[in-house]
Amino acid sequence: MELYIRRKRTDWKGETERSYRRDLDTFVDYAAQEEIETLSDLTRWNVGAYTDYLLDQDLARVTVAGRQKTAKTWLKYLESQGLVSLGLHLAIETLKLDEDEETSNQQLDPDDARMLLSFFRESAEWRGTRRHAVLELLWHVGCRSIGLRALDLGDYDPETGDLKFRNRPETDTRLKRGKSHERNVTLSDTPREVLDLYIARERSDIRDEHGRKPLFPTRQGRPVRGTVRGWMYQATQPCLAVECPHGKRRPNCEFVPRDSASKCPSTRPPHAIRRGSITWQRNLGFDAETVASRAGATPDVIRRYYDQPDYADELERRREDTQEIDITEHLHPTDLDEDSD
Template identity: 30%
Template sequence: MRDDEYEAPAGGEELIPMAPREALDIWLERQQMDKSESTVQSYRYRVRPFVEFLEDEGIENLNDLNGRHLLRFDSMRRSSGDVQKNTLNNQLGTIRQFLEFGIRANAVEPAVASQIDIPQVSKDERINREKLPTQRAKDILAYLDRFEYASRDHVLAFLLWETGARIGSLRALDLEDVYLEEDDLDRLRYQEDLDVGESVLEEILGGVELPFLYFRHRPDTDTPLKKKASGERPVNISEDLGDVLRDYIQFLRADGEDEYGRKALLASKKSVGRISLSGIRIRAYELTQPCQVGKECPHDRDPQDCDARVNGQQSRCPSVRSPHKWRTGSVTWHRDRGWPPEDIATKMATSVELVNSVYDQPEKLKRMSIRRQNLDKLYEK
């Protein structure tokens, strides 16, 4: 039974006891039915502090929850001084969803959820305008091409920038998902989504241009895609990226298989298997530290003493960009080079609406110069 199939308890109906942590576990388990792992994880991060607060308040049963508890939690979060309005909006909105589940489960008084005061956030406030600028990305790739050619960092940075893929998608890539040579196309003959007649298959394969990657949803072996099966897609890559991948696979990739017998493209250096999501995130942070790619520190820090150089503390550098900002920068770069939003959405497994409203963060004068080229076309004979 889905959450929305529960009936809210009628007024005056006796509530059923349920501990806050038990309710959270049940709610998150239900979310896994139709939400991605990363979304469920974000829900856990947002609601867990609320559950811990209730436990500190001595609330062992959600039946006892009332508006005063919500007010105290809200006041505590707002007075902490380290929470942004948009963050609070997301957290309180998710807590409301959790409490609405509690109401449907007959564990929370029906009026409680509506007493959460969620701050209103404008469209501009919801959108983080920060991105990895194109020139910085080019400088990073140029440094890696010169000093760390075909290293895992080089491959990762190239993939982040050129494909704009989510880190879960990059982590999911196996060697067999990389198509660089004509012989690699034979693997497609055995893919279930190409279950067509021989003549049709030959026609399809005959029109395929190398090199490309094929992102696959494999949840049973620990590499789900955020969009699940609908996120499966082939993505063309440049000849330059293909060359880097070819040399990395042949000479520098750490050999071995993961626990499921699969050969990851981005193999772990510390253990047999594939790199972790946190490992990709840390590398994305570190590669955007200027001092790591041959640049002077713009923050007047001594790299020898900088706490952002400590492993696990890379995000403390003001210049770093998260993988999401690599993705935002990549979308903007694609748009600046004339890519239609529809093609970007297909390539990066997102929606045209998100491409236009969230990911595309153009420099207005630069984008105007691109439109100028289209203006000139109006008068071509």
């Protein structure tokens, strides 16, 4: 991969090289997981399975397609050098994206999150429902959907508002990076009150197939990731709180039913809520290390992939440190008189 980047670097702008490195690092992670060590270990079977790995990472479909494309381009280069068998790149079938998926902003904007959560909190009908509680938790923690579905009722302490994320692969709830993503987080007062209300009024006392009690169960037991996505598509429908931005009316909109909510241009899946939450937490002034500890990531990943402030937010983050600087008030040590105290 380094050879490929070095030889192709002259054809790319800086941002493209960073993008290629990021995308190829994902393939490196996949190869490490599958114990693929050399080019001779690559087969159509394990190259094709890279798509399954990407789909399990809670990434936007447009991101999956982009990383598939980068891997295919790299594999074509290897084929041209006679390093792998011809046609190996064909094992990756790139996702077909519609126009909305190619152009949509895969982040729940903090202003939209504020609008939605204010609606849920003030609604006698919706406050404390499952979709409200899940949205509160995803937003205030910034966790992945696989982390949320792994939570048991016993992982929440109503006395302190603390949540425990634990890796339990033997009972089908592995965290993305296993034990390294285990952590405790705490909820602030309002999300905690919402979760308490959900548990008291809405949560069904259902066990999963391993006898565990999911914090957010379905009638069948523990939700699958597609179910969590469906909840969030419904929870982020703007017409719940305000007039439809697309000129439709909620009573007869084809996007309102559960099976069609993902087609609404304004709804967002869990990974978009995670991105928005991480940006919001950074805008609040939390450093990347703190946010990473809560969200289950590394500070470098937070900075590179998830933290997506706009220019105004970026300015506000550094305003306090930079708005008072002045040449006569901030002297370099070499400018000081050697004899001065």
